[in-house]
Amino acid sequence: MRQFVFEDITSEEVARRTGVYTPLTDSVRQLLDAAIRTEVDPDTIRAAGELIDRATAMLRSAQTDGPHGVRYTADGTGMPWGNPAIGIRNAIAPPMVVTRDGDRLVADVVLGAAYEGPPGLVHGGICALLLDHILGEAASAMTGTLTLRYQRATPLGAVHLEAEVVATAGRKLTVRGSMSDADGITVTAEGIFIAPRLTMTERPDDREGP
Numbered sequence: 619m620r621q622f623v624f625e626d627i628t629s630e631e632v633a634r635r636t637g638v639y640t641p642l643t644d645s646v647r648q649l650l651d652a653a654i655r656t657e658v659d660p661d662t663i664r665a666a667g668e669l670i671d672r673a674t675a676m677l678r679s680a681q682t683d684g685p686h687g688v689r690y691t692a693d694g695t696g697m698p699w700g701n702p703a704i705g706i707r708n709a710i711a712p713p714m715v716v717t718r719d720g721d722r723l724v725a726d727v728v729l730g731a732a733y734e735g736p737p738g739l740v741h742g743g744i745c746a747l748l749l750d751h752i753l754g755e756a757a758s759a760m761t762g763t764l765t766l767r768y769q770r771a772t773p774l775g776a777v778h779l780e781a782e783v784v785a786t787a788g789r790k791l792t793v794r795g796s797m798s799d800a801d802g803i804t805v806t807a808e809g810i811f812i813a814p815r816l817t818m819t820e821r822p823d824d825r826e827g828p
């Protein structure tokens with residue numbers, strides 16, 4: 619299995635790259651929303667498609683052979699930039715910004731048209747994605763079993779997520795969490811997460827070839 623990948627860069631370089639990639643991802647996110655909601659005529663759609671294809675070719679002129687990978691620096695700063703929940707280089711990510719509040723991890727996210735399942739409501743798989751991520755980050759472990767209870771539908775718009783480790787038994791962590799809107803909890807989650815036997819073992823010389 620491909621492991622975490624060490625990258626020997628300074629925090630200033632991480633900040634510089636963040637400043638370069640974040641606006642690009644925001645633009646792509648806007649593009650996703652516009653592609654869903656546009657009502658322009660077919661000629662304009664075709665012209666926009668050609669422009670987008672040109673931009674895609676520009677970006678593809680130099681790219682990695684595979685996914686971005688989960689990279690980290692010497693001071694432990696993680697760069698999970700392709701992650702679909704939090705990745706700053708992934709326009710699919712809302713993005714969710716996770717912070718710590720005492721023993722809990724919390725996040726506030728706005729979910730727009732790209733996350734619609736039933737009309738006007740958040741797709742259940744998106745709820746699962748975001749809850750899996752925040753519970754997994756609380757455990758720093760791999761999802762073994764994740765159980766969700768969709769108590770009521772989640773309207774598109776602002777949602778709040780929480781997660782907390784409630785029990786630990788060896789490498790097994792039980793984590794509980796929830797998603798809520800302004801009126802209260804919409805989804806509850808409980809998961810068993812399994813901590814890996816080894817983490818962050820790979821140095822650049824250990825990487826698998828492409």
Ligand SMILES: CCCCCCCCCCCCCCCC(=O)SCCNC(=O)CCNC(=O)[C@H](O)C(C)(C)COP(=O)(O)OP(=O)(O)OC[C@H]1O[C@@H](n2cnc3c(N)ncnc32)[C@H](O)[C@@H]1OP(=O)(O)O
Pocket residue numbers: 750751752753754755758759760761762763788789790810812813814815817
């Ligand atoms: C590389 C690591 C990164 C981690 C650092 C994270 C960094 C933080 C930021 C990222 C956050 C990401 C957040 C999203 C999280 C995902 O998206 S992870 C991706 C989705 N999950 C997967 O693909 C997991 C696939 N499954 C597997 O890889 C393996 O089956 C597992 C879950 C790692 C377990 O394998 P294992 O370590 O060999 O476990 P094993 O020794 O058989 O069993 C150990 C114990 O766990 C129990 N167990 C095993 N499997 C399960 C299960 N599925 N359900 C419940 N209990 C289980 C066993 O019964 C046993 O219990 P005890 O007998 O000790 O009581």
